[in-house]
Amino acid sequence: MTSTANLSPADFTSDQEVRWCPGCGDFAILAQMKKLLPTLGVRPENTVFVSGIGCSSRFPYYLETYGLHSIHGRAPAIATGLKHTRPDLQVWVVTGDGDALSIGCTHLLHALRRNVDIKILLFNNRIYGLTKGQFSPTSLPGLVTGSSPEGTTHQPLHPLSIALASKATFVARSIDTNAKHLSETLRRAAEHKGSAFVEIFQNCHIYNDGAFDFAKNAAIRDDHLVQLEHGAPLVFGKERNKGIRLNGSQLEVVTAENGDVPSNLLVHDELSPTATIAHMIAAMSHPDMPEAIGVLRAVSEPTHNELMHDQNPEPAERSAALERLLRSGETWTVN
Amino acid sequence: MTYVVTENCIKCKHTDCVAVCPVDCFYEGENMLVIHPDECIDCGVCEPECPVDAIRPDTEPGLEMWLALNTELAGIWPVIDEQKEPPPDAALWKDAEGKLAHLSRNAVSA
Numbered sequence: 438m439t440s441t442a443n444l445s446p447a448d449f450t451s452d453q454e455v456r457w458c459p460g461c462g463d464f465a466i467l468a469q470m471k472k473l474l475p476t477l478g479v480r481p482e483n484t485v486f487v488s489g490i491g492c493s494s495r496f497p498y499y500l501e502t503y504g505l506h507s508i509h510g511r512a513p514a515i516a517t518g519l520k521h522t523r524p525d526l527q528v529w530v531v532t533g534d535g536d537a538l539s540i541g542c543t544h545l546l547h548a549l550r551r552n553v554d555i556k557i558l559l560f561n562n563r564i565y566g567l568t569k570g571q572f573s574p575t576s577l578p579g580l581v582t583g584s585s586p587e588g589t590t591h592q593p594l595h596p597l598s599i600a601l602a603s604k605a606t607f608v609a610r611s612i613d614t615n616a617k618h619l620s621e622t623l624r625r626a627a628e629h630k631g632s633a634f635v636e637i638f639q640n641c642h643i644y645n646d647g648a649f650d651f652a653k654n655a656a657i658r659d660d661h662l663v664q665l666e667h668g669a670p671l672v673f674g675k676e677r678n679k680g681i682r683l684n685g686s687q688l689e690v691v692t693a694e695n696g697d698v699p700s701n702l703l704v705h706d707e708l709s710p711t712a713t714i715a716h717m718i719a720a721m722s723h724p725d726m727p728e729a730i731g732v733l734r735a736v737s738e739p740t741h742n743e744l745m746h747d748q749n750p751e752p753a754e755r756s757a758a759l760e761r762l763l764r765s766g767e768t769w770t771v772n
Numbered sequence: 773m774t775y776v777v778t779e780n781c782i783k784c785k786h787t788d789c790v791a792v793c794p795v796d797c798f799y800e801g802e803n804m805l806v807i808h809p810d811e812c813i814d815c816g817v818c819e820p821e822c823p824v825d826a827i828r829p830d831t832e833p834g835l836e837m838w839l840a841l842n843t844e845l846a847g848i849w850p851v852i853d854e855q856k857e858p859p860p861d862a863a864l865w866k867d868a869e870g871k872l873a874h875l876s877r878n879a880v881s882a
């Protein structure tokens with residue numbers, strides 16, 4: 438069967454019992470993914486989810502696609518190898534803030550800078566969930582956990598900043614329970630040619646509940662989130678009367694007194710050839726600044742597979758070149 | 773799958789479920805709530821919260837009628853995203869039989 442016309446969420450749903458804690462944000466992401474996949478024009482058997490280790494990394498079990506629950510932190514490396522050899526597959530990576538930014542941080546950086554055509558989803562709950570609640574590289578200072586009884590003392594990493602610094606060609610952020618926004622963001626990631634990185638604010642209901650209340654609670658979120666739209670000014674606030682402006686070398690919040698939209702605001706440009714402003718937006722953090730959701734950067738660069746192909750387009754010649762390389766230096770035979 | 777609200781909720785309506793649902797997918801009628809099956813993310817956090825055990829996963833047998841009812845009424849009732857006081861006579865109806873006959877299809881009055 439090769440048609441993708443009549444696929445439904447049921448075609449992507451496995452028979453495995455979902456094992457996350459009741460109320461976990463991972464359920465919300467899974468629900469949107471199951472609805473999105475049948476609309477992407479790729480059959481389940483041509484779709485692969487590679488994960489590392491963590492609660493989030495249980496994701497592949499629950500989808501009726503190919504999947505690999507791999508080694509802690511190594512999903513980007515494994516996905517790179519897979520995409521390199523099987524460019525016909527749609528390859529996703531699911532990872533957590535511990536998996537991707539502690540043990541797996543360098544793997545993440547290199548997959549991104551190579552512009553491998555894989556879609557990396559980082560479920561950020563700012564905690565190690567699977568191991569029952571130790572601080573992670575994205576935990577906020579002062580967080581009391583099993584491994585920080587007096588509160589963490591370190592500065593958190595910003596996943597978006599890391600992705601930009603790694604030259605990712607697509608960088609975005611969304612929220613587990615914001616169904617529409619998440620679905621649209623994942624679709625953009627899927628359609629991007631090259632490495633796509635999406636940070637998803639994900640609530641760990643058990644060990645870090647409410648970590649993203651500022652972005653999720655309907656009563657306050659509009660004042661703490663700015664939704665990025667290409668070509669549109671950065672406006673936010675319940676009254677839509679606040680905005681972000683570049684003042685010298687700093688971003689600042691401006692509020693219009695008379696209820697109008699403030700003027701001279703920063704206009705979002707996801708295609709900007711330099712990531713300078715994107716870096717500034719990625720660094721905005723609650724409570725001093727609103728935090729941005731949406732597509733921060735989406736630029737077109739040759740992918741890893743294209744570059745490798747262009748270097749040596751003939752498969753036979755590629756094998757021959759490898760053979761020549763292996764025998765080029767000081768080689769010897771062991772008797 | 774989805775979770776569905778069943779008969780026990782009728783005339784109880786404690787709304788403890790509403791306080792915990794992460795995606796606000798409960799819809800409110802005059803004397804019952806329902807879950808919107810397309811919005812429910814199957815997280816299961818509401819099930820143990822219900823004091824009258826009205827919430828079931830639709831994977832349990834025999835719930836077809838309740839799934840249909842949740843689907844239909846979620847389409848016409850307004851969303852409820854904050855917990856409220858149960859009706860004053862909720863306790864009287866807790867273990868009552870045949871509550872389906874008392875279901876009001878009206879949306880909650882504003």
Ligand SMILES: Cc1ncc(C[n+]2csc(CCOP(=O)(O)OP(=O)(O)O)c2C)c(N)n1
Nearest residue numbers: 490491492493509533534535536565566567
């Ligand atoms: C080599 C190795 N080191 C440590 C662990 C223990 N360990 C398992 S999951 C995990 C971190 C999980 O955190 P995160 O990636 O944020 O995922 P979550 O469970 O929160 O979704 C750690 C340290 C391990 N399984 N393997």
Ligand code: SF4
Nearest residue numbers: 458461492566641642
């Ligand atoms: S520990 Fe946290 S992240 Fe893990 S399944 Fe439970 S709620 Fe989800």
Ligand code: SF4
Nearest residue numbers: 781785786787789822
């Ligand atoms: S807690 Fe139970 S009885 Fe109360 S409104 Fe929710 S489903 Fe109905």
Ligand code: SF4
Nearest residue numbers: 793812813815816818
């Ligand atoms: S299972 Fe979760 S998403 Fe579904 S109604 Fe219950 S709390 Fe809401």
